[in-house]
Amino acid sequence: MSYVAAKGGEQAILNAEALLQSKRRGNPDVPELSLEQIKQQMALAVNRVMCEGSLYDPDLAALAIKQSWGDLVEAIFLLRAYRTTLPRLYYSQPLETNTMHLQRRISAIYKDVPGGQKLGPSFDYIHRLLDFKLAAEDNRFVTPETDTSSESVPRAIDALNSEGLIQLESLDGHNQTPEPFDLTRQPLQLPAARDARLQNLARADEGFLLSLAYSTQRGYGNSHPFAGEIRVGEVEVVICPEELGFEVAIADITVTEVQMVNQFQGHKGNSEIRSVPPQFTRGYGLTFGYNERKAMSMAIVDRALRANEFGEAIQGPAQDAEFVMSHSDSVEAQGFVQHLKLPHYIDFQAELNLVRKMRADYKQSPTRGIVKAVSCSGEHGFSKTNQNSIRLIPGLGVEGDAHAGVTIQHRSRVAKDPSQPNLRQVHLIHEELHNELNQNGFQIKPGQMGENITTAGIDLLGLPVGTQLHVGETAVIKVTGLRNPCQQLDAFQEGLTAAVLDRDVAGNLLRKASVMGIVLIGGEVFPGDRIHIELPPNPHKPLDRV
Amino acid sequence: MTPPLDKIDIPAKGKPSPEPGFNFAYLDEQTKRSIRRALLKAVAIPGHQIPFGSREMPMSYGWGTGGIQVTASVIGQNDVLKVIDQGADDTTNAVNIRRFFKRVCQVETTESTAKATLIQTRHRIPETPLQQGQIMVYQVPIPEPLRWIEPSEVETRKMHALEEYGPMYVKLYEDITHFGHIATAYDYPVMVNDRYMMRPSPIPRFDNPKLDMSPALQLFGAGREKRIYAIPPYTKVKSLDFADHPFSVESWDKACEFCGATDSYLDEVVIDNDGGRMWICSDTDYCSRRQSEGEDGTTLND
Helix, strand or coil: CHHHHHCCCHHHHHHHHHHHHHHHHCCCCCCCCCHHHHHHHCHHHHHHHHHHHCCCCHHHHHHHHHHCCCCHHHHHHHHHHHHCCCCCCCCECCCCHHHCEEEEEECCCCCCCCCCCECCCCCCCCCCCCCHHHHCCCCCCCCCCCCCCCCCCCCCCHHHHHCCCECCCCCCCCCCCCCCCCCCCCCCCCCCCHHHHHHHHHHCCHHHHHHHHHHHHCCCCCCCCEEEEEEEEEEEEEECCCCCCCCEEEEEEEEEEEEEEEEEEEECCCCCCCCEEEEEEEEEEEEECCCHHHHHHHHHHHHHCCCCCCCCCCCCHHHCHHHHHHHCCHHHHHHHHHHHHCCCHHHHHHHHHHHHHHHHHHHHCCCEEEEEEEEECCCCCCCCEEECCEEEECCCEECCCCCCCCECCCHHHHHHCCCCECCCCEEEEEHHHHHHHHHCCCCCCCCCCCCCEEEECCCHHHCECCCEEEECCCEEEEEEEECCCCHHHHHHCCCHHHHCEEECCCCCEEECCCEEEEEEECEEECCCCEEEEECCCCCCCECCEC | CCCCHHHCCCCCCCCECCCCCCECCECCHHHHHHHHHHHHHHHHCCCCCEECCCCCCCCCCCCCHHHHHHHHHHCCCCCEEEEEECCECCCHHHHHHHHHHHHHHCCEECCCCCCCCEEEEECCCCCCCCCCCCEEEEECCCCCCCCCCCCCHHHHHHHHHCCCCHHHHHHHHHHHHHHCCCCCCECCCEEECCCEEECCCCCEHHHHHHHCCCCCEEEEEECCCCEEEEECCCCCEEECCECCECCCCCCCCCCCCCCCCCCCCEEEEECCCCCCEEEEECCHHHHHHHHHCCCCHHHHHC
């Protein structure tokens, strides 16, 4: 059966995997990539995968890149899924980044800083010209001699500390339990403390963070950042196992640390808030590996997310912690966006059923129409004058119209009983009647048969008594009954009375002229306004003379 | 009837999986325990969403990782697993998830609803009534019923705590004023045990009545959103409605082309380029069982 083809079996999945493996390898005459090549020559890709994969292991990251055919988001996913199976043995001691063995260190807020500026390997001042020499293989490059002193260099922005010019980093706003929050083991709960936020940002998709950081610079939550310090280098990871009781260094890892210096905070205290003199604020970014653009973005977004803490108005997406943290993870985002590829035909079938039912309902009762013309006349007469708009007044009718009033205004009715309620406040004719009459040789324009509102698209005569017509922005008219065609029509144009009267198969008189209504809710009505029909509850009663 | 004690399946502890290098059912025992703790909480508060430390799985978020983690936490060596997607055992995603559990648990799998002890599903509840002792595991994309009304999790948590469900009724009322009826075809919200509003996962509303007073334990896992919730056996589950607009399910004026069923959820299958259609059961097990029992739909439809 053809439908079976839409579903896949295990064999199809296996074939897809085999095909992917073969495509990924490419032409077997071309030498295969080695993990060492990826690790060495695509080190920045490896760094990104380690950082967002939350696992510092260049070999596994290189394998993930090879396995993912160069798709870094897929490689990050592979590393994360593997990470799930690893036990959490220890938490390290806090990294001492001021003892970092520096590859690169720059500060944009001072011309020179203790310890000096150090560009290190950087694209920053490279002319981005495609290097065609590089296309050839067997390139050899010489490492220039640089200062490799490994003494610890104090952080550039510590100079601001000594004057109290910058807000101190403290554990305020962090989870105060002895152990830090662990995003890899615990569900993120909102509102989240800063330690949870920083963990989320460290794993966040680089592109997402970059755009958010950029948005703050373009006015969506500006916090005026300066690059206080960017440093890249190796730090020691130290654990202190309880069973040993002393610290053990287990690894050296490369990290990128960014401290942003942002605009001022501070306030004169009142009873609730401690007085703080004006001072700079900070944003912090830390990533595995040499990952500078990501670390800078992280620091800017970290600062933006502190809006609450500093009493700033939340105006941009980058300041909205729930928005940022719920959408930052590429593993989550890629999965949910791509899950739309899965079969959804059950829900689609349910939607098909629903939309078909809605269309059937729509066809059954044309619930929409339009106002073609509005007319009103202050004097009793047969025709009314076209207007740019008319104003409906609840319980009365059309403002300024001779037929508006609480009690009946039509002279023939007034003559019988002037105290009867006015059920003929608004007079409506459907344009289709005019068209029909004009085809039969009459010459009729909107308003000439005395209607206030000329409609199109609605079978006015077929509406049940009590139907509410929602017209324009606010007005609601309740349909009360039919106009009784009289000799005045003949006075207007010869034969018109007969033309709007008919008899049904049973011989009952049919009045085809127009309908009357009362104003429930007032409002202004313009030509072109939409008319929405609200039918009364069942049982429906056909319109009769009113 | 409760299964005898020696038949109750204790989840296997630390048993190596058939796949070298991985634990039984992929997750480590600590993680499974933490998920089972969340499940116990969820059963204790029917319909209430419990946060859990969801892990990255070897399948993408959004592809059933919540259900997979719930299944991995409760599955034991003696379980018989059935996996369906869109009601069918042979859709790619169902095949893939079943393949995964075969690989990391080597448990028996089945396509028969009656034979399964554990059924993981996406978008359907089987037509064959569930029995006591069975566990249904639902894959949930968005667990929060109020999400389209209020995007903030902080706010929706408050709304649940205060039982502030008025905005949902307003939304349903607006549907009625616009369309004459409630315009939600699937993932139709329910009240569980008269207390918590819950999303039943994107099952068609046709399946909603099956949630009510079900003898089976029903577990819901949302991996990406990191939430678990549950409907214990024999719990009242009511689809939202109004006294003058009672809840109703869709019906077809057709019967299944293969088995003639008129009581099952039918898929519309386009069979040619001229808009030709046929209608068949979405529940492949139900349909093939009826066919093998000698029911034949073609004569009914002609």
